[in-house]
Amino acid sequence: MKQTFAIAIGGAAGQGVATPGDIFAKIFSRRGLNLNAYNAYQSIIRGGHTLLTIRTGREKVTNMGDRIDLLIPLNQDTMDRHLKLLTGGAACIYNADTIKPGSAADGVQLCPLPVSELVDIKRNKVAQNTLAIGAGLHMMGIGFQALEEVLQEQFRKKGDVVVAENIGVARAGYDYAAARFTAFPNPLPKTDNRYAILSGNAAMAMGGAAAGVKFYCAYPMSPSTGVLHWMAAHARKAGIMVRQVEDEIGVINMAIGAAHAGVRAMCATSGGGFALMSEGLGMSAMIETPVVVINCQRAGPSTGVPTKTEQGDLWQMLGAAFGDYPRVIAAPLDIGDCFKLIPEIFNIADRFQCPGLVLCDLLLSEGRLSVHPKELNFSPPIDRGELIITNGTSPEGVANGGYKRYKITDSGISPRAIPGVPGHIHTVATDEHMENGVLISDEFTNPVKRRAMMEKRMRKVAGIESAVPRPVLLGKRDAEVTLIGWGSTKGVIEESCEILNEHGISANQLQIRWLVPLHGEAILDILKDSRHTIIVENNYSGQFARYLRSETSFVPNGHIRKYDGEPFMPHHIVEAVKEQLAGKTKLSVPMHEITV
Amino acid sequence: MATGLQFAGELTMADLKGKVDPDWCPGCGDFGVLAAVQKALVELRIPTHNVVTISGIGCSSNLPGYINTYGMHTLHGRALAVATGLKLANHELTVLVTGGDGDGFGIGGNHFVHSMRRNVDLLYIVMDNQIYGLTTGQTSPTSRVGMKTKSMPFGNIEAPINPISLALAAGATFVARGFSGEQKHLTELIKQGIQHKGFSFLDVFSPCVTYNHDNTYQWFRPRVKKLEDDPAYDSSEWTAAMEKSRLWGDEIPIGKFFERTDLPTLHGAEPVLNQGPLVHCDPRVPPDVARSFIEELM
Numbered sequence: 074m075k076q077t078f079a080i081a082i083g084g085a086a087g088q089g090v091a092t093p094g095d096i097f098a099k100i101f102s103r104r105g106l107n108l109n110a111y112n113a114y115q116s117i118i119r120g121g122h123t124l125l126t127i128r129t130g131r132e133k134v135t136n137m138g139d140r141i142d143l144l145i146p147l148n149q150d151t152m153d154r155h156l157k158l159l160t161g162g163a164a165c166i167y168n169a170d171t172i173k174p175g176s177a178a179d180g181v182q183l184c185p186l187p188v189s190e191l192v193d194i195k196r197n198k199v200a201q202n203t204l205a206i207g208a209g210l211h212m213m214g215i216g217f218q219a220l221e222e223v224l225q226e227q228f229r230k231k232g233d234v235v236v237a238e239n240i241g242v243a244r245a246g247y248d249y250a251a252a253r254f255t256a257f258p259n260p261l262p263k264t265d266n267r268y269a270i271l272s273g274n275a276a277m278a279m280g281g282a283a284a285g286v287k288f289y290c291a292y293p294m295s296p297s298t299g300v301l302h303w304m305a306a307h308a309r310k311a312g313i314m315v316r317q318v319e320d321e322i323g324v325i326n327m328a329i330g331a332a333h334a335g336v337r338a339m340c341a342t343s344g345g346g347f348a349l350m351s352e353g354l355g356m357s358a359m360i361e362t363p364v365v366v367i368n369c370q371r372a373g374p375s376t377g378v379p380t381k382t383e384q385g386d387l388w389q390m391l392g393a394a395f396g397d398y399p400r401v402i403a404a405p406l407d408i409g410d411c412f413k414l415i416p417e418i419f420n421i422a423d424r425f426q427c428p429g430l431v432l433c434d435l436l437l438s439e440g441r442l443s444v445h446p447k448e449l450n451f452s453p454p455i456d457r458g459e460l461i462i463t464n465g466t467s468p469e470g471v472a473n474g475g476y477k478r479y480k481i482t483d484s485g486i487s488p489r490a491i492p493g494v495p496g497h498i499h500t501v502a503t504d505e506h507m508e509n510g511v512l513i514s515d516e517f518t519n520p521v522k523r524r525a526m527m528e529k530r531m532r533k534v535a536g537i538e539s540a541v542p543r544p545v546l547l548g549k550r551d552a553e554v555t556l557i558g559w560g561s562t563k564g565v566i567e568e569s570c571e572i573l574n575e576h577g578i579s580a581n582q583l584q585i586r587w588l589v590p591l592h593g594e595a596i597l598d599i600l601k602d603s604r605h606t607i608i609v610e611n612n613y614s615g616q617f618a619r620y621l622r623s624e625t626s627f628v629p630n631g632h633i634r635k636y637d638g639e640p641f642m643p644h645h646i647v648e649a650v651k652e653q654l655a656g657k658t659k660l661s662v663p664m665h666e667i668t669v
Numbered sequence: 670m671a672t673g674l675q676f677a678g679e680l681t682m683a684d685l686k687g688k689v690d691p692d693w694c695p696g697c698g699d700f701g702v703l704a705a706v707q708k709a710l711v712e713l714r715i716p717t718h719n720v721v722t723i724s725g726i727g728c729s730s731n732l733p734g735y736i737n738t739y740g741m742h743t744l745h746g747r748a749l750a751v752a753t754g755l756k757l758a759n760h761e762l763t764v765l766v767t768g769g770d771g772d773g774f775g776i777g778g779n780h781f782v783h784s785m786r787r788n789v790d791l792l793y794i795v796m797d798n799q800i801y802g803l804t805t806g807q808t809s810p811t812s813r814v815g816m817k818t819k820s821m822p823f824g825n826i827e828a829p830i831n832p833i834s835l836a837l838a839a840g841a842t843f844v845a846r847g848f849s850g851e852q853k854h855l856t857e858l859i860k861q862g863i864q865h866k867g868f869s870f871l872d873v874f875s876p877c878v879t880y881n882h883d884n885t886y887q888w889f890r891p892r893v894k895k896l897e898d899d900p901a902y903d904s905s906e907w908t909a910a911m912e913k914s915r916l917w918g919d920e921i922p923i924g925k926f927f928e929r930t931d932l933p934t935l936h937g938a939e940p941v942l943n944q945g946p947l948v949h950c951d952p953r954v955p956p957d958v959a960r961s962f963i964e965e966l967m
Contacts, residue, residue, distance in 0.1 A: 102967070269966035279962060285952025288758055310958050312950055314757050314941050318750070319783040326747040326780075330723075330754025333741060334762070335948040338754065356744050446967070451959035455952060462948075491948065492739035492755070492762055495718045500687075500733045500740030503726070509688060512734060512742075516692045 075568065077130035078213065078261060079138050083155055083669075084147030087119040089199050092227070093145065093206050094125045098270055099223045100215065101129040102443055105264030109134040109564075110441040113639065113669035116295075116379045122150055124669045131262045134443070135407060135564025139644045142257065143212070145205045146172060154668055156181075164254070166208050168201040184208065184254045191245045200242050207246025214260025217247050269446050273411040273437035274299025274341075276444070277367055280415030281339045282311045283451045286365075288331035288338040290316040290324050292346060295379045296435040297369035300341040321346035325353030325366065333362045333501070335462060335491035337419055341367035344386045345376070347393070354428045355394030358530070360501040361479070361489065363422035363429065363458075365415070370434040372638045381638025382435035384560060384611040387588065387620060390430055399425060399485075399533045401541070402589040404432040404560030408442035410586070416453035421540055424458035425533045426489060432588065434611070436640045437561045461490035461497060477508040481525060485532030534590070541587045543595035548581030554650055555603035557629065558610065559585040559617050562641060566609055569646035576647070578654065585617070593625040600627060607631045607653060609646060631659040639665040680711045687735040698875030698886075699729050699796050701849035706765065706794070707736060708852075709859035720763045723752045725772035728803045729796035729875065732767045746777030749784040752791055753935070759946040760936040763863060764791035771801045774810040774830055785839035785868050790934040792862040795832065796849075796875035799884050806880035816883055832872045833914035833926055837907065842867035844910065844927040848893050849875040850886050851923065861925065867934050874923075889921070896924030904928050 080097055084090045094110065101108050108129040115121035126137045144165040146152040149172050156165060161180025169185030177183055186208060192200040203224075210220050220243055228236045250256075271279075278300045281289060289308075291301040301317070308315040314331070318324045324340045332338040342350065347368045357364045370386045372378035390402050401421050405411040414431060422429030478499040480487040487508075490497035504514035505523055513522050546555075548570055558566045563584045573580040583599055585591070600606060606629040608618045613636040621627050631653040635641055641663070649661030685707035693699050710720060720738035724730035726745035733740030739762075743751045752766045773781050773795045784793070800818065801807040807820035811832065815824045836844045843865040847855035855873065862869035874893070876886050896902050896913065903909060910927035936942050944950055954962070 267967060269963055271966045275966070282954050282962070283959070287947040287950060287952065288754065290754070307962065309941055310961070311954050312941060312944065312947075314939065314947055316753075316757070319779050322747065323750040323780055323783070326744065326750035327754035327757075329743075330741075330751035330756075331758035331947075332754075333751070334755045334758035336758045337952065338758070352744055353747070356747075360741070360743075446963050449963050451954050451956070451962075491759075492721045493719055493759060493948075495716070498718055498737060498739055500722075500742060502734070502742035503744055504742060510734075510740075511688050512731075516689075 075130060075132060075571070076259070077128050077134055077138055078142050079126055079128040079140060080143045080145065080209065081124055081126045081141045081155065082145045082147065083122065083124040083151030085150070086114060086117055086121045086123050088147050089202050090123050090125050090147065092199070093202050094127060096206055096220070096223050096227065097127055098441070100210070100219045101127070101261070102268050102270055103219065104215070104261060105266040106130060106261065107132060107134045107268065107443045108270065109136060111137045111436070111640065112439065113667065114380050115669065122154070122669055124151065124155065124667065129261070131264060136568060137640070137642060139642050143209055145209065147202060149173065158666060164212060164257070166205045182255055184250070186246065186249065191249060192242050197238060197242060203239055203242040204246035207243035208250035208254065211247045211250040212254055212256045214256055217244065220247070267446070268443035269449060270441055270443050271408060272299055272439055272441050273405070273408045273433060274369070274439065275303045276408050276411035277341065277415055277431070277433065278303035279449060280412040282307070282313065283412070283453055284416035284419040285337050285455050286313060286339045287336035288314045288328065290318050290327050290340050291342065292318055292321050292324055294343045294346045296371055296438045297341040297343050297367065299438060300367065321349040322353065325350035325364070328364050329353060329357050329362055332364045333360070333492070335460070337423070339365045339367070341369060343369050343371050344373050344389060347386065347389065351393045354400070355396060355398065356503050357428040358394070358398035358400065359503050361426040361487070361530070362501070363426050365419055365422055365429040365431065367431040367433055369438040370432065372636070378638045380435070382611065382640055383636060383638065384434055385613070385616065385636070386432065387616040390432055391589065391620065397527070397531065399427045399530060399537060400430060400589055401427065401537060402430045402432055403587050404585070405437060406560065406563040406584060406586055408437055408440060409444045409448045411437055412449055416455065420454065420456040421537060423460070424456055424486070424540065425537050426458065426486060427533060432560060434561050459486055459488040461488055461494055464495045464497070478510050479506060479508045479526065479529070481508055481529050483532070484536050485529050486536070538590040538592070541590055541592070543592045544583060544585055544599070546581055546583055546599045549579060550581070550602055552579040552581040552604070554578060554580045554605045554607060554654060555583060555600065556580060556646070556650070557583045557606060557608045559588065562609055562611065565641045565643055566646060568643045569650070572643055572647050573650060578650065580650065591624050596621070597625050597627060605630050605654065607633055607650060609633045609641065611635050611640065631661070633661045633663070635663055635665070637665045639667065680714055682707055682711055684717060685710055685737050687737050689734060691731065691735045693728060694879050696878040697728070698798060698849035698877070699732065701852055701855065702729070702794065702796050702873055702875055703732055703735055705852055705855040705859055708856045709863060710738070712856070713860055713863060715763050719761065720765065721755060722765045722767060723748045723755065724766065725768040725777060727769040727772045729767060729769040730772055746772050746775070747780065748772070749777060749780040749793065753784060753787070753789045756789060756791055757936055757947070759948045760790070760942060761946050765863070766791055766793045768795060769802070770795055770797040770799060770811045771809045774832060778810070782835070782839045785836055785841040785870065787935045788840070788842055788867045788932055790867055790936060792859065792869040792871065794859070794871045794873060797832065797872050798875050798877035798881055800877050800881040802877050802880055813883065831914060834911060836870040837911050837914060837927060841870045842929050842932055843869035845871045845925045846923045847871060847873040848889055848923050849873060850890060851893065854895060854923070858925065865928060866930065867932060892919060892921045893923045894920050896922050896926065
């Protein structure tokens with residue numbers, strides 16, 4: 074099993090859960106450790122319960138894991154909700170003045186801090202948090218200096234007095250733990266690596282900047298708003314125009330307008346906003362102006378659960394906008410991939426002049442992961458496709474006046490001139506049109522021309538298929554069970570396979586990143602050797618299972634689904650696989666044990 | 670909106686002619702608007718490849734197909750949003766947005782209001798015929814109370830919006846009204862609207878000869894009074910403009926209601942554009958900036 078260490082910090086929103094989280098994350102990261110953080114929270118700005126889990130380790134940590142090693146409840150509610158999750162070897166550090174522990178499992182170390190004895194709580198309202206950080210750090214076997222450095226940075230702006238005060242409080246907690254609490258048996262390791270810690274939203278925004286996005290616009294919507302925040306904060310340095318628009322209809326249309334002028338344009342939203350963008354996507358396809366749209370899924374339908382995760386928008390994406398048109402849909406596999414995918418999908422969208430859709434979810438958007446800086450490549454290949462940006466780049470330009478924006482070609486791709494280029498004047502239209510852009514929707518209606526234009530656009534699908542890589546099987550080909558997932562479940566399925574293998578059940582994984590085009594034949598080719606197939610997805614109806622069946626007629630042996638708003642934990646999948654292999658059920662819906 | 674305005678050589682009306690002739694009903698007010706737009710561009714000598722005409726959906730929104738500039742015939746109600754994105758990506762282009770009253774004040778009402786408060790540098794011409802034409806005659810946001818249409822056969826009971834008052838309230842920096850039957854006057858207003866730096870709104874009475882039998886040329890002609898004919902009228906006075914905008918009945922003012930030139934345009938207010946149009950900028954993030962973005966996360 075993976076050697077990892079997980080801390081959970083819980084409290085009321087506004088009580089300062091984030092700060093200890095940031096401090097621990099910084100300390101772990103500077104020790105050269107990997108980490109994954111997931112914040113379970115509610116849609117309340119102040120007072121709602123929130124539980125932040127930070128899991129760290131020497132190796133790559135891809136998900137929140139199954140075990141909490143250290144619980145720091147900042148209020149009674151957190152203690153009451155979560156103490157029962159702790160098992161032998163775990164510890165719970167709490168303020169003994171205000172919180173009563175309740176009964177813990179055997180082997181759980183209760184670590185009460187007499188906060189008012191140790192510090193002057195009238196002077197420092199978050200003293201309990203800082204004491205707990207100090208105490209926790211000692212128990213993890215980390216020297217105090219690491220904490221001192223981070224506290225100095227954290228409070229530098231508030232002046233030397235505040236810095237000294239906080240270091241003093243942290244030291245008191247550290248020393249108290251040294252005297253009274255038993256340290257964890259394995260001190261946290263240290264490596265020479267250095268990692269960046271980022272959310273999926275920041276990763277997608279940065280991926281956009283790396284892809285050469287010059288125009289970003291959005292309407293705030295959880296859990297996509299982090300993309301807007303990164304873009305807005307970095308716009309001037311990166312030379313990106315960032316606009317907050319009146320609604321998502323305006324967003325998609327504004328993005329298409331900018332894209333039509335010749336820049337790369339991107340926008341992000343969640344399911345509800347994406348629904349409003351639907352008609353605009355059809356325009357992007359019809360006028361053949363590429364745009365990239367990110368949908369950070371949250372639990373639906375309708376307003377749903379805005380702060381919870383789900384993979385429930387696949388069919389919305391597949392069916393967005395009426396009529397047939399070429400589109401690309403990809404789901405990033407982890408937070409590092411959130412960065413990497415954006416330049417890739419822009420290249421496809423630009424080459425094939427069609428909308429590119431990114432299907433992310435709250436788990437990645439708002440989760441945090443340590444990523445090696447090398448993975449954040451700001452010089453990825455940029456392929457703008459057949460774009461005419463100056464006169465003379467097209468032989469059909471001003472010389473003979475014969476430029477046809479929608480020229481019928483074998484590839485279906487017609488060279489695209491941007492407004493401002495002499496000799497290429499044309500009008501694009503959402504109405505069906507001829508090669509020269511003139512409408513064939515009214516006066517010149519013509520079934521032959523309509524068919525030719527449909528076929529021209531749809532011919533791009535074949536090109537897109539060959540431009541997108543086929544999925545590959547992870548693990549041994551002859552495994553007892555094959556777990557099939559898509560997008561953000563990659564890490565948790567991967568770890569489930571490792572655990573299953575340790576338990577004597579050989580398991581492999583097929584994780585889908587490109588949803589459209591799907592490469593159905595390649596998938597069938599992989600699955601024909603599989604002995605027992607189970608599709609794992611974070612929704613009620615098995616949206617991917619139904620999609621895979623519609624494209625390939627493939628029906629798996631079983632399903633593992635979850636639609637309670639929370640992500641899978643490895644043991645959910647492991648236990649479900651075992652019950653399915655024992656023939657107990659074909660559909661497992663694991664119960665989420667952590668209530669937030 | 671005179672940014673990057675370069676003068677072309679001599680332009681003629683033939684240079685502005687589109688690939689096909691309009692398929693509007695004979696007598697439609699939109700012919701007059703098209704001609705006035707073409708005439709204004711000829712007189713301003715703006716190179717046709719630097720002009721983008723953007724429309725939504727409706728009879729009048731077919732206009733970009735009939736004029737020899739770059740054009741975008743977008744979605745119903747969305748032309749202003751598309752135009753805003755395009756202008757911000759390349760602010761050297763002259764942007765004209767054309768459409769009807771249903772497109773602009775109905776389905777596109779939200780974008781209309783927000784484009785004005787943003788002071789996007791473009792000219793928005795609404796061919797206002799107080800009816801839905803392309804869907805064969807339903808009530809529009811500017812149809813008068815009592816007007817009988819296919820969708821309100823017993824008469825409209827909803828008060829119409831007043832586009833001029835709305836534009837003034839929303840912060841448009843150039844607000845005018847024209848009449849398709851007053852070609853010279855209309856052409857002059859279009860020229861002023863193009864040259865104005867900021868959001869120029871031009872509401873044009875453009876009678877629908879097929880479906881609107883109330884607001885005809887004959888109905889408008891005796892009523893329209895040019896603001897320019899009143900030497901006492903001062904179009905820099907917002908309050909006076911608002912007052913004039915309420916007039917409706919025997920006297921309906923046309924002309925320039927309001928103009929102010931002291932406010933920055935949207936693209937002028939954004940320092941990201943100081944280096945020139947985005948479309949001409951290097952797409953790559955400079956290596957030192959990229960490094961600083963990663964350093965923040967370490």
